[in-house]
Amino acid sequence: MSTIIVLVKQVPDTNAKIAVQGGRVDLSTVKMEMSPYDGFAIEVALRHKEATGGTVTALTVGAAGTEKILKDAKAMGVDNIVRVWDDSWSELDSNALQTVLKETIQSLGGTAVYCGKSAADTGAGSTGPGLAERLGWANASNVIGAEFGDAVTVSMPVEAGVAKVSVPLPAVISCDKGDFKPRKANVKGIMMAKKAQVELTTASAPESTVVVASHSMPAAKPAGKTFEGGSSASEVVQLLRDEANVL
Amino acid sequence: MTNKIVIAELTKGTVNASTAELVSAAQAMGGDVTIVVPCTDASVADAVTGYDGVSKVIAVKSDVFAGNDSSGWASALDSAMPAGTVLFLATARSKDVASRLAARRGLSVVQDVVSVDGNNLTSPIYSGKANQTVTVNADTVVSVRANVFPSVESGSSNVVSVVDASGDVKTAVQDVMQRASARLDVSEANIIISGGRGMGSPANFSHLEAVADTIGAAVGASRAAVDTWDEIPHSMQVGQTGKTVNPNLYIAVGISGAIQHLAGMRSSKYIVAINKDADAPIFQHADYGIVATWEEALPVFQNALSSLLG
Numbered sequence: 001m002s003t004i005i006v007l008v009k010q011v012p013d014t015n016a017k018i019a020v021q022g023g024r025v026d027l028s029t030v031k032m033e034m035s036p037y038d039g040f041a042i043e044v045a046l047r048h049k050e051a052t053g054g055t056v057t058a059l060t061v062g063a064a065g066t067e068k069i070l071k072d073a074k075a076m077g078v079d080n081i082v083r084v085w086d087d088s089w090s091e092l093d094s095n096a097l098q099t100v101l102k103e104t105i106q107s108l109g110g111t112a113v114y115c116g117k118s119a120a121d122t123g124a125g126s127t128g129p130g131l132a133e134r135l136g137w138a139n140a141s142n143v144i145g146a147e148f149g150d151a152v153t154v155s156m157p158v159e160a161g162v163a164k165v166s167v168p169l170p171a172v173i174s175c176d177k178g179d180f181k182p183r184k185a186n187v188k189g190i191m192m193a194k195k196a197q198v199e200l201t202t203a204s205a206p207e208s209t210v211v212v213a214s215h216s217m218p219a220a221k222p223a224g225k226t227f228e229g230g231s232s233a234s235e236v237v238q239l240l241r242d243e244a245n246v247l
Numbered sequence: 248m249t250n251k252i253v254i255a256e257l258t259k260g261t262v263n264a265s266t267a268e269l270v271s272a273a274q275a276m277g278g279d280v281t282i283v284v285p286c287t288d289a290s291v292a293d294a295v296t297g298y299d300g301v302s303k304v305i306a307v308k309s310d311v312f313a314g315n316d317s318s319g320w321a322s323a324l325d326s327a328m329p330a331g332t333v334l335f336l337a338t339a340r341s342k343d344v345a346s347r348l349a350a351r352r353g354l355s356v357v358q359d360v361v362s363v364d365g366n367n368l369t370s371p372i373y374s375g376k377a378n379q380t381v382t383v384n385a386d387t388v389v390s391v392r393a394n395v396f397p398s399v400e401s402g403s404s405n406v407v408s409v410v411d412a413s414g415d416v417k418t419a420v421q422d423v424m425q426r427a428s429a430r431l432d433v434s435e436a437n438i439i440i441s442g443g444r445g446m447g448s449p450a451n452f453s454h455l456e457a458v459a460d461t462i463g464a465a466v467g468a469s470r471a472a473v474d475t476w477d478e479i480p481h482s483m484q485v486g487q488t489g490k491t492v493n494p495n496l497y498i499a500v501g502i503s504g505a506i507q508h509l510a511g512m513r514s515s516k517y518i519v520a521i522n523k524d525a526d527a528p529i530f531q532h533a534d535y536g537i538v539a540t541w542e543e544a545l546p547v548f549q550n551a552l553s554s555l556l557g
């Protein structure tokens with residue numbers, strides 16, 4: 001039986017405008033949602049369970065208020081939902097976050113972990129491989145297809161092209177968009193999710209050594225030049241050479 | 248926190264020129280710079296012995312570097328490297344290895360750095376809609392975006408010390424189903440020309456390929472192009488659910504400039520847009536906009552390039 005865990009993170013709606021106030025991103029008016037790649041990770045986790053049996057637990061490390069994404073995961077069909085937090089935490093750096101995830105996954109007895117290839121806020125892609133190293137497990141990243149057996153056989157980009165790679169379990173698999181279309185929650189799922197209890201746990205986190213100092217808006221680009229008609233393309237080529245120096 | 252270790256980026260078995268940018272990023276953080284070259288054949292390290300401002304070059308020789316397993320890479324590198332802050336190039340594989348190496352050493356990792364001021368590192372967040380500056384108070388593993396930092400000059404003659412290493416490989420490639428095309432991948436190109444739905448058909452991408460061949464560019468695509476046409480693979484997609492690219496020049500042809508496309512290419516140094524609709528949002532982000540159909544503009548563009556470079 002597999003104990004499958006899927007990591008989900010709450011992030012700002014990816015269509016939202018981001019504003020900086022007093023050196024910090026102001027998210028007070030921004031709608032929050034599940035990071036898009038985590039939806040693909042849930043889909044793959046559910047397919048793993050359908051192939052081998054077992055349970056799927058959705059797990060987030062987040063402050064009070066992040067339960068909504070766990071309920072969304074529940075509505076899609078995961079069995080259990082867990083939130084990990086300690087009110088003394090604020091911003092966890094990657095070392096602290098992965099330490100918390102490791103401890104939680106070990107206590108849940110996880111045998112396969114799925115997560116997004118990168119979170120929509122950080123864009124980092126650190127969590128999957130870092131967590132795998134801490135657990136002493138295999139990992140695969142940017143996975144676009146998966147088949148399940150004693151090992152998980154994934155499709156992923158490698159230097160030579162796209163390869164089928166055999167990943168022995170236990171493992172952490174970071175999911176890209178690929179062939180997976182996240183299933184839509186049905187009415188029954190949504191009703192179940194309403195009633196579902198979020199299990200709250202905690203863990204010990206080392207002090208963060210990477211601390212957010214400030215946020216800023218990217219430097220605004222000076223207005224560009226616009227030309228009418230196809231014949232202007234030769235003028236643009238000249239400017240790319242003389243003004244931009246990129247040719 | 249004074250030692251800086253630059254991991255040379257290995258592309259198809261040789262050292263990627265952006266490694267010289269990593270050295271100047273390391274210098275901006277301060278301290279003594281060592282270059283570590285992962286390789287299967289130590290002569291590969293000769294490419295970096297000329298770099299200025301480097302006190303040591305270590306070639307780490309291991310079979311694991313012929314493969315893709317990030318556990319193998321991280322364990323082999325770890326066994327052969329001194330302590331310190333480690334810098335990788337922010338490519339998909341190196342970001343994975345960086346994360347593993349950091350975890351192995353109990354360190355934190357900061358990805359996609361685009362600016363360095365001593366212990367303050369800045370990276371884009373929210374797909375480039377904002378920047379985040381963090382202060383690092385201990386040794387850290389860092390990945391640095393290509394095409395942002397200047398390259399260090401070459402004129403030195405460092406000696407290479409060779410270390411044999413073995414790594415803990417955990418995964419196995421069974422089959423390569425889709426060979427990488429002979430074309431450059433968008434994530435490693437200095438110039439990219441991308442086509443969108445406005446190209447009308449996948450066959451018309453041959454016009455983009457012709458331009459790409461003239462200027463050594465990679466060919467990319469919007470999601471609408473990838474989703475509409477089977478001939479355009481997802482590996483070409485630029486954007487929020489595709490690749491994030493950071494070239495010197497990005498040429499968008501028949502692409503409207505949806506926010507999810509911008510997320511993948513807005514940090515390009517120069518952007519050219521060719522679109523028949525003067526109100527297309529892409530023009531607000533273009534340094535040079537051409538309001539025309541590609542059928543009119545591309546042949547002129549191609550001719551001008553050929554006579555300039557041919």
Ligand SMILES: Cc1cc2nc3c(=O)[nH]c(=O)nc-3n(C[C@H](O)[C@H](O)[C@H](O)COP(=O)(O)OP(=O)(O)OC[C@H]3O[C@@H](n4cnc5c(N)ncnc54)[C@H](O)[C@@H]3O)c2cc1C
Nearest residue numbers: 443444445469470471486487488489501502503523540541
């Ligand atoms: C969650 C999510 C993730 C997404 N991720 C991505 C992503 O990673 N990458 C991405 O690109 N999109 C992504 N999208 C889709 C995005 O919203 C747009 O739908 C897509 O970028 C549009 O592609 P396009 O510009 O090619 O097509 P369109 O928006 O249809 O634009 C075609 C353009 O071509 C122009 N045109 C037509 N004919 C010609 C001609 N003959 N000559 C010149 N110009 C012509 C038109 O004026 C128009 O501006 C995502 C969407 C969502 C919801």
Ligand SMILES: Nc1ncnc2c1ncn2[C@@H]1O[C@H](COP(=O)(O)O)[C@@H](O)[C@H]1O
Nearest residue numbers: 007060061115116118119124125126127
């Ligand atoms: N706080 C968190 N709680 C749960 N999962 C997380 C958290 N942060 C990151 N993840 C998972 O790790 C993936 C990659 O995140 P990142 O390494 O930040 O790009 C996300 O898509 C999530 O699946």
